[in-house]
Amino acid sequence: MTTVGSTLLERHRVRPAEYVYWIALASVFFLFPRNLSLATSIMVMSLFALSLDLILGFAGVVSFGHAAFFGIGSYCAAQLALHGWSEPISGALIAGLAAMVFALVVGPLVLRFTGLPQIMVTLAIGIILYEAANKASSITGGDDGLGGIKLMPLFGTFEWTAYGQTAFWYAFGWLLLLFIALRIVIASPFGVSLQGLRENTLRMRFIGTPVFGRLLRAYAMSGFVAGVAGAVSAQVNKFAGLDMLSTDRSIDVLVMLILGGVGKLYGALIGAPVYMLVHHQASEWNPFHWMFVVGGLLIFVVMFARGGVLGLLEAGLGRLPGGRAQ
Amino acid sequence: MQEILSATSFIAIYGLSYGVVLFLISIGLVVTMGLMRVVNMAHGVFAAWGGYIMVNMMNAWGASYYVAMVGAILVIALVSVLVERIFFFKLYGAPELEQALLTIGLAFIGVASLNLAFGPDIVAARLPAELGASIDFAGRSVQAYRLFIIAFGAAVMLVLWYIFDRTSFGARLRAAVDNRGMAAAVGINVRRLFSIAFALGSGLAALGSAIGVAVLPLEPMYPLKYLVLILIVVAMSGAGNVKLAAGVSLGLGVVDTAGRYFHPEIGSFLIYIAMLVYLMARGGKLAAVHAR
Amino acid sequence: MSTNMLEARGLDKHFGALHVTRSVDLSVTAGARLALIGPNGAGKSTLVGLLTGQLKPDSGQILLAGRDVTSESIEKRTRSGLARTFQINNLFRGLTVLENVFLAVSERLGTAGSQLRTAKSCTEVIEKAEQLLKELELGNALHQRISEISYGRQRLVEIAIALSLSPRVLLLDEPTAGIPAGEVARVMEVLEALPAELAIVVIEHDMHVVRRFAKEIVVLAQGAVLARGLPQEVMASDEVRRVYLGGVDPSKSVMGKRRA
Numbered sequence: 001m002t003t004v005g006s007t008l009l010e011r012h013r014v015r016p017a018e019y020v021y022w023i024a025l026a027s028v029f030f031l032f033p034r035n036l037s038l039a040t041s042i043m044v045m046s047l048f049a050l051s052l053d054l055i056l057g058f059a060g061v062v063s064f065g066h067a068a069f070f071g072i073g074s075y076c077a078a079q080l081a082l083h084g085w086s087e088p089i090s091g092a093l094i095a096g097l098a099a100m101v102f103a104l105v106v107g108p109l110v111l112r113f114t115g116l117p118q119i120m121v122t123l124a125i126g127i128i129l130y131e132a133a134n135k136a137s138s139i140t141g142g143d144d145g146l147g148g149i150k151l152m153p154l155f156g157t158f159e160w161t162a163y164g165q166t167a168f169w170y171a172f173g174w175l176l177l178l179f180i181a182l183r184i185v186i187a188s189p190f191g192v193s194l195q196g197l198r199e200n201t202l203r204m205r206f207i208g209t210p211v212f213g214r215l216l217r218a219y220a221m222s223g224f225v226a227g228v229a230g231a232v233s234a235q236v237n238k239f240a241g242l243d244m245l246s247t248d249r250s251i252d253v254l255v256m257l258i259l260g261g262v263g264k265l266y267g268a269l270i271g272a273p274v275y276m277l278v279h280h281q282a283s284e285w286n287p288f289h290w291m292f293v294v295g296g297l298l299i300f301v302v303m304f305a306r307g308g309v310l311g312l313l314e315a316g317l318g319r320l321p322g323g324r325a326q
Numbered sequence: 327m328q329e330i331l332s333a334t335s336f337i338a339i340y341g342l343s344y345g346v347v348l349f350l351i352s353i354g355l356v357v358t359m360g361l362m363r364v365v366n367m368a369h370g371v372f373a374a375w376g377g378y379i380m381v382n383m384m385n386a387w388g389a390s391y392y393v394a395m396v397g398a399i400l401v402i403a404l405v406s407v408l409v410e411r412i413f414f415f416k417l418y419g420a421p422e423l424e425q426a427l428l429t430i431g432l433a434f435i436g437v438a439s440l441n442l443a444f445g446p447d448i449v450a451a452r453l454p455a456e457l458g459a460s461i462d463f464a465g466r467s468v469q470a471y472r473l474f475i476i477a478f479g480a481a482v483m484l485v486l487w488y489i490f491d492r493t494s495f496g497a498r499l500r501a502a503v504d505n506r507g508m509a510a511a512v513g514i515n516v517r518r519l520f521s522i523a524f525a526l527g528s529g530l531a532a533l534g535s536a537i538g539v540a541v542l543p544l545e546p547m548y549p550l551k552y553l554v555l556i557l558i559v560v561a562m563s564g565a566g567n568v569k570l571a572a573g574v575s576l577g578l579g580v581v582d583t584a585g586r587y588f589h590p591e592i593g594s595f596l597i598y599i600a601m602l603v604y605l606m607a608r609g610g611k612l613a614a615v616h617a618r
Numbered sequence: 619m620s621t622n623m624l625e626a627r628g629l630d631k632h633f634g635a636l637h638v639t640r641s642v643d644l645s646v647t648a649g650a651r652l653a654l655i656g657p658n659g660a661g662k663s664t665l666v667g668l669l670t671g672q673l674k675p676d677s678g679q680i681l682l683a684g685r686d687v688t689s690e691s692i693e694k695r696t697r698s699g700l701a702r703t704f705q706i707n708n709l710f711r712g713l714t715v716l717e718n719v720f721l722a723v724s725e726r727l728g729t730a731g732s733q734l735r736t737a738k739s740c741t742e743v744i745e746k747a748e749q750l751l752k753e754l755e756l757g758n759a760l761h762q763r764i765s766e767i768s769y770g771r772q773r774l775v776e777i778a779i780a781l782s783l784s785p786r787v788l789l790l791d792e793p794t795a796g797i798p799a800g801e802v803a804r805v806m807e808v809l810e811a812l813p814a815e816l817a818i819v820v821i822e823h824d825m826h827v828v829r830r831f832a833k834e835i836v837v838l839a840q841g842a843v844l845a846r847g848l849p850q851e852v853m854a855s856d857e858v859r860r861v862y863l864g865g866v867d868p869s870k871s872v873m874g875k876r877r878a
Contacts (some may be wrong), residue, residue, distance in 0.1 A: 116366075119563055131598075288446065295432065295434030296431065299428055301427070
């Protein structure tokens with residue numbers, strides 16, 4: 001597309017670069033067979049970042065406590081498996097629904113606010129949930145977490161192999177499926193109206209938009225996707241722990257999304273791998289030194305590259321003939 | 327009876343001294359948020375560095391607690407002006423999320439640099455003998471240090487009240503908090519006013535961590551560990567309201583201490599619940615303030 | 619009988635000690651062209667806020683097509699047929715002209731909540747939006763962003779959005795304010811061509827516009843209705859001149875100048 005077009009109404013168009021992304025992701029399985037576990041974690045975090053992008057990037061709702069949904073999904077999936085519900089796909093779905101219910105409960109509180117109060121409320125909800133999980137060790141295993149998860153083979157056929165082949169495709173499948181679902185949602189009139197809400201909430205009320213209901217729906221969907229991400233994480237790692245609920249994780253996913261680019265879906269899919277690969281390289285470091293890197297990245301992105309990596313890529317490609325003018 | 331009195335005095339003294347420290351490390355952010363509407367997640371870095379500088383002045387040069395405290399405040403106030411000039415100009419008028427992210431980045435760097443400079447462990451400061459002594463107070467033996475904090479805090483609050491309510495600097499500051507555009511229109515140099523307020527606030531944060539060195543222990547994670555507390559004070563007092571911030575800080579200190587005293591189980595998150603309830607009750611008002 | 623499309627009964631509003639709306643009664647019938655005028659601080663904006671639901675009255679009632687909407691939200695009143703434009707353009711600046719109107723039409727036609735079809739496939743919405751924009755001679759700007767078109771044309775988009783809601787009552791908040799002189803004529807043309815049966819309230823400072831557009835004037839002063847009547851009657855009233863013009867000799871006033 002070289003003309004400046006109606007970008008919102010063209011969101012459903014699949015661009016060639018998208019196929020490249022998914023083929024590249026799938027080919028990781030063949031190119032890096034020794035790193036499947038890392039690749040799986042990256043896909044889980046990509047899914048988590050996608051869920052955040054739906055509310056932050058499209059609806060303009062800020063969350064500093066998104067790990068709450070991820071953690072609920074994790075614990076729920078772990079508990080299901082420990083209680084004998086060992087079929088993974090339905091387990092992840094149930095876990096996602098549990099996180100969605102939580103989103104519907106806290107949503108009315110979060111969505112009353114914007115700006116700093118909203119940041120504070122989401123932060124507080126995250127912390128309260130973390131502390132509650134810490135105390136409720138009969139359900140969460142406290143500091144020790146929940147281990148020893150056993151799952152049925154995927155589709156009753158594929159065993160969960162030690163090198164994580166099944167886990168890789170399991171996470172890949174969820175990521176692709178939910179990505180397509182979100183892709184459909186953001187190209188729908190509903191998605192377009194979210195964009196309107198992000199731009200100018202008051203004006204939306206003056207065209208008759210039921211603002212709260214619409215944001216709550218987006219919030220619930222985001223909670224569901226985050227919950228599934230948490231569930232997949234617990235299922236492939238055979239473990240759920242407090243770390244999944246922590247504010248650190250909420251900040252991490254925010255950084256990944258900002259780094260990749262907000263409000264583009266692919267920002268989440270690029271930010272998570274970039275962040276996690278750099279982190280992986282630095283895993284030998286003192287964790288405090290890692291904070292130099294994250295801090296520097298955040299400052300750099302806000303000051304010089306507000307569109308994130310994807311924004312830089314688009315700006316770069318836009319200059320090429322036939323590139324997409326933004 | 328004796329027990330109740332003892333518990334009350336414990337909660338009052340520990341809660342209030344804790345509240346004073348909270349007030350000092352938060353008040354700068356309350357004012358700058360009100361003035362420039364910048365969410366500064368790195369505010370705690372100034373506090374932490376202030377405390378560390380004081381301890382190191384004492385250890386390396388043998389400076390007294392009081393002298394080192396003043397030194398730390400001055401250093402932080404000066405450095406904060408530089409930081410403000412380099413990073414914050416980008417943020418005025420930017421969306422709150424961007425402000426939050428950039429300043430979280432600054433906070434991370436602050437934490438990492440504290441670790442690099444002073445190591446990962448908690449550092450303790452030797453309190454002067456007169457502050458370390460115990461005093462019998464309302465049937466209970468308490469450290470003189472705690473009473474010192476409360477008395478000192480009360481004095482600082484008085485001075486701040488005087489500055490805000492009685493001086494022309496305070497009048498200009500309040501005018502700018504209330505309506506920045508109007509203040510600029512009547513000839514107030516808002517930009518310079520902010521630099522001064524920023525330096526003052528950072529200096530106060532340094533004072534807070536220095537005076538509270540035995541209340542909130544110094545460690546590299548300090549800026550993030552207490553960030554949430556600072557933000558709670560800011561969110562609950564609304565932008566720029568100094569008196570309310572004092573009330574909120576002291577209230578939080580007492581509620582938190584009481585919570586931990588009576589119900590150690592839930593005490594750790596009582597203040598978060600208190601904040602949620604408070605924000606819910608004030609929801610409409612906050613939204614209105616925010617919309618300006 | 620010609621029913622009141624919009625009616626206010628005994629509206630009162632305080633901001634602290636300030637009494638900004640004093641028992642205001644107002645009725646707007648279908649086909650009305652009513653101008654709401656008054657000096658700065660007379661309470662015009664507050665009244666608009668009360669009518670649209672942005673502000674809640676301390677007492678009094680607001681009826682929309684005979685139904686009490688006093689406690690209803692902005693969005694609900696909008697869906698019941700109350701639309702407004704803004705004194706300062708209030709649009710989705712990052713979106714295109716078509717997208718701006720798309721949002722409103724899709725809200726009106728009830729498709730805005732659907733998630734399983736693409737926005738592009740909502741041809742009924744897009745066609746309606748395009749048709750409206752073409753009627754306002756914005757057909758050549760469909761795919762331009764709001765920030766790329768002139769301020770006067772942005773105002774036309776405001777009007778297009780309001781019309782796309784198929785309102786029964788339209789509040790025009792200073793429709794020509796801030797628009798360069800060269801574009802005012804076009805906006806006036808559009809206003810005069812609005813559907814005859816629509817009940818219209820225009821809040822306006824510019825007496826030239828009032829004179830040309832209004833069939834009826836309500837003068838607001840210090841929060842209360844000072845006078846109401848036909849334009850020539852109201853403008854001839856000594857009391858109105860005194861309050862509205864602050865004792866200035868009418869021949870040197872805004873009205874006088876415009877007439878000259």
